[in-house]
Amino acid sequence: YSYAQIATCTKYTYGTPDEQISNSFEDAATNSRLLILWGNNPQETRMSGGGNTFTSLWASHKADLRIIVVDPRYSDSAALLADDWIAPRPGTDAALIAAMAHVMITEELHDQEFLDKYCSGFDEEHMPDGVPPGNSYKSYILGEGPDKTPKTPQWASTITGVPVSTIVKFAREVATTKPVNITQGWGPQRHANGENQARAIYTLAAITGNVGIPGGGTGGRE
Numbered sequence: 001y002s003y004a005q006i007a008t009c010t011k012y013t014y015g016t017p018d019e020q021i022s023n024s025f026e027d028a029a030t031n032s033r034l035l036i037l038w039g040n041n042p043q044e045t046r047m048s049g050g051g052n053t054f055t056s057l058w059a060s061h062k063a064d065l066r067i068i069v070v071d072p073r074y075s076d077s078a079a080l081l082a083d084d085w086i087a088p089r090p091g092t093d094a095a096l097i098a099a100m101a102h103v104m105i106t107e108e109l110h111d112q113e114f115l116d117k118y119c120s121g122f123d124e125e126h127m128p129d130g131v132p133p134g135n136s137y138k139s140y141i142l143g144e145g146p147d148k149t150p151k152t153p154q155w156a157s158t159i160t161g162v163p164v165s166t167i168v169k170f171a172r173e174v175a176t177t178k179p180v181n182i183t184q185g186w187g188p189q190r191h192a193n194g195e196n197q198a199r200a201i202y203t204l205a206a207i208t209g210n211v212g213i214p215g216g217g218t219g220g221r222e
Contacts, residue, residue, distance in 0.1 A: 012199070
């Protein structure tokens with residue numbers, strides 16, 4: 001099975017026919033201020049090929065790089081690399097990100113300039129032709145879409161099991177720190193609805209304007 005859901009959904013997010021690779025751990029060690037390993041566990045899953053077991057550990061020794069691991073399981077990467085570990089219930093990543101987006105939007109911490117220039121579908125002003133009103137991501141987050149449910153930290157906490165205060169703190173840190181490398185493994189997409197979890201992580205990189213810059217990342221795997 002490997003990475004079928006992220007490979008399929010990426011074409012609808014980045015237009016590429018496969019997963020969208022992100023910046024390397026070497027780049028993160030050199031240029032990033034924050035590295036988020038989202039469902040990404042290089043200490044156990046990347047022992048071959050690029051040698052990212054070594055490079056992720058090497059990056060963690062950089063004094064000015066903070067690392068947060070998001071994973072339901074306290075993995076070897078959480079134990080060896082993380083300054084912070086956030087553990088949502090399995091399969092609830094998109095809800096956690098929606099609540100983070102709610103904090104960023106309502107507190108005006110998102111990168112609107114990046115979104116205006118490079119992204120389609122974030123707000124009602126940047127939707128493809130013919131899409132009915134209320135179907136932008138921002139409308140969904142603020143509860144202005146069909147489900148009429150604001151995606152607040154309180155809403156997400158009951159779904160994810162992550163405390164409200166942790167969601168708010170995490171959102172503010174990701175939004176106010178730059179550059180941030182948000183890099184996902186293949187775990188989040190190996191669930192029912194996994195394609196939307198993978199796309200949510202991609203979206204978080206776009207909302208914060210970290211795509212395409214040194215020290216940033218696409219939200220994909222390193």
